[in-house]
Amino acid sequence: MNEPQSPRPRAPVRGVLSVLPYAVMAVVAAVDTSAGPEVGYLPLVSLGPAFAGLVGGWRRTLLIGALALLLAAGLSEYNGLLGDRRGYTAMLSVVGVTAAGLVAVRMRQAREAELSNVRSIAETAQRVLLRPVPMAAGKLRIALSYTSAVADARIGGDLYEVVTSPVGVRVIIGDVQGKGLEAVETAAVVLGAFREAAYDEPDLQAVGERVERALDRHLTSEKFVTAIMAEIGHESAVTLLNYGHPAPLAVQGDGTTRLLEPSARALPLGLGMHGTAPPQPHVHPFSPGDQILFYTDGVTEARDGEGAFYPLTEAAALLTETDADTALAAVRQSLVDHVRGPLQDDAAMLLLRYRKDGGRL
Known part of the structure; x- marks a missing residue:
């Protein structure tokens, strides 16, 4: 998971904001000296310290204020x-705008410190909650990628878990509606219920029902959790239970890709009180050499500068890498390159590979 970061402007924007006060004062000085004292541009020199507090600390604001004061005095002398x-x-x-700018800087820095602290607490809670998944479980090779968003100090509620049960390997990946500590708390309820039920219950539907009941007791408002549960037993197949979550991407050994969509859409976890039918299990072939990529909507809804969504199905070609961790890292790098900046939502990816004859795949 990424280290906590305070919400700062992106580097190009920060560079523009850094030079903006000086540029404004230079423009005002040029216009004032050419237009003469009759036009009255001189008070606009105070725009320099007004913009100074957008980035940097109080020393920078005070320095720009002093430069603006000297410039105002110089222009006054020039204009008589x-x-x-x-x-x-x-x-x-x-002087007045500089004083106001110093107060604004102090308030901004206090807010940044508070947001950084909240993010640090939330990410610590999330690290405790999201335990490391095993690299291998039975006949499966497992790889995980979790990229925490840096937009503001409000982390998302992405969750995942892999449990080896008497009937096979059971997996969950999901996304809690909302962000911050409340989302982490809801994720804890889902994961706690899943970890118990995944080991105890004989079929996947019963696991989903246990998680649904636990979440209904916890939620106090109309919140919800999109999730998908999977079971890989002793047959060459995977059973899926989809609660309104993006369908996983299957990549067969021959390179063929397809989304494992359910026959009918179901509501997310937490909305079972509406009386709609629960999701029905759907079974798909899963044989040695095949792969299944589970992910949250932070992946497929990531946009580039022109607003285009990340083309996950096209990135399936990156999963041909022999090592699972290396392959998933390549997909993550492709996602970051597509966005060309920090992600605005948490993005979790969980890759399951059916190993060939006990090999490293």
Whole structure:
């Protein structure tokens, strides 16, 4: 998981904001000296310290304020307004705006510190909640990628777990509606119920019912959790139970890809009180050499600068890498390259590979 980060502007934007105060003061000085004192551009020098507080600390704001004051005094002298009311007004405006900018910087830094602290607490809770998945379970090779969003200090509620039970390997991946500590708490309820039920219950539907009941007791409002549960038993097949979650991507040994869609859509976990039919298990072939990629909507809903969604099915070609971790890392890098910046939502990916004759695949 990514380390906590305070919400700061992206590098190009930050660079523009850094030079903006100086550029504004330079433009005002050029216009004022060419237009003359009659037009009255001199008070606009205070825009320099007004923009200074957008990035950086109080020292930078104070420095720009001092430069603006010197510039206002110099322009007043140049225009013959140094002893005039208009010259004094311009310099007082610079002082006043600089003071306001210092207060704004202090408030911004306090908010950044608070958001960083909240994010740190939430990510610590999430690390405790999301235990490392095993690299192998039975005949499966498992790889995991979790990329935490850096938009604001509100992490998402993506969840995942792999449990080896008497009937086979059972998997869950899901996404809690909302963000922050409340989402982490809801994820804890889902994972706690799944870990118990996945080992105890004889069939996958019973596991889903146990998780649904636990979530109904926990939720106090109309929140929900999209999730998909999977069971890989002793046959060459995978059984899926989809609660309104994006369908996993299957990649067969010959390179053929398809989305494992259910025959009918079902509501997410937590909305069972509406009386709709629960999801029905659907079974798909899963043989040695095949792969299944589970993911959350932070992957498929990631957009590039032109608003295009990440083409996950096209990225299936990256899964041909022999090592599962390397293959999934390549997909993650492809996702980051597509966005060309920090992700705006948590993105979890869980890759299951059916190993060939006990090999490393």
